[in-house]
Amino acid sequence: MMKVYDGSTTGGSTEMPAEQKKVGIAEFEVTTSGAVLTTSGLGSCIGVALYDGTAEVAGLVHVMLPTAENTDGNRAKFADTGVEVLVEAMEDRGADRRRITAKVAGGSDMLDFSENGSSIGSRNLDSVRETLATFSIPIEGEDVGGDHGRSLKLEAATGDLVVKSASQDSTTL
Known part of the structure; x- marks a missing residue:
């Protein structure tokens, strides 16, 4: 089941739908315009x-x-440097890390080839949690783990x- 996000409203409102910006794999985006x-x-x-x-x-x-093995590459690719670059970019746009809150999703074990130790998904999640803790950013919601894929709309x-x-209905964190 999927909810529809077409910008339609009830009650005769004439508001325009919010702009949508796609964030690809190993990418990040910051907005101050109320975009989705x-x-x-x-x-x-x-x-x-x-x-x-x-x-x-x-x-x-x-x-x-x-x-990240080193910081010469794409910082958004890695959990530790990706959170860091996102916080920096938000601060450049006026955010204060003391007010920032986090919501996290993903970290599935869809294709677990590891014979020993933790899967990539759980290691990614651990790194995200550790990095957010370093910045003292609280996690207000999570939809993590399992064995299914996810799509997000912020x-x-x-x-x-x-x-x-x-594997399930849409949820809002």
Whole structure:
């Protein structure tokens, strides 16, 4: 089942639908315009949605791997540096990390080839949680683990994160 997000309203409102911005794998986006930030294809990857309601700044990063071996490459690809670059970009747009809250989704074990130790999904999640803790950013909602993919919509105007899952109804964090 999927909810429809077509910008339609009831009660005769003439508001325009919010702009949508797609965040690809190993990418991030920050908005102050109330846009809807979307990402899909979250298996073992993690989507980290950050929100500062006072400054009206929201951001979304789609990370693939737990930790960066070095910082010469794409910082958004890794959980540790991806959260860091998103926080920095939000601060550049007026956010204050003391007001930022997080919502996290993904980290599935869809294709677990590990014979020993934790899967990529759970290691990604551990790294995201550790990095957010380093920044003292509380996690207000999670839809993580399992063995199914997810797609996300971060409604930047409200900070709501809508999670569409292959195995269940959409949920809002």
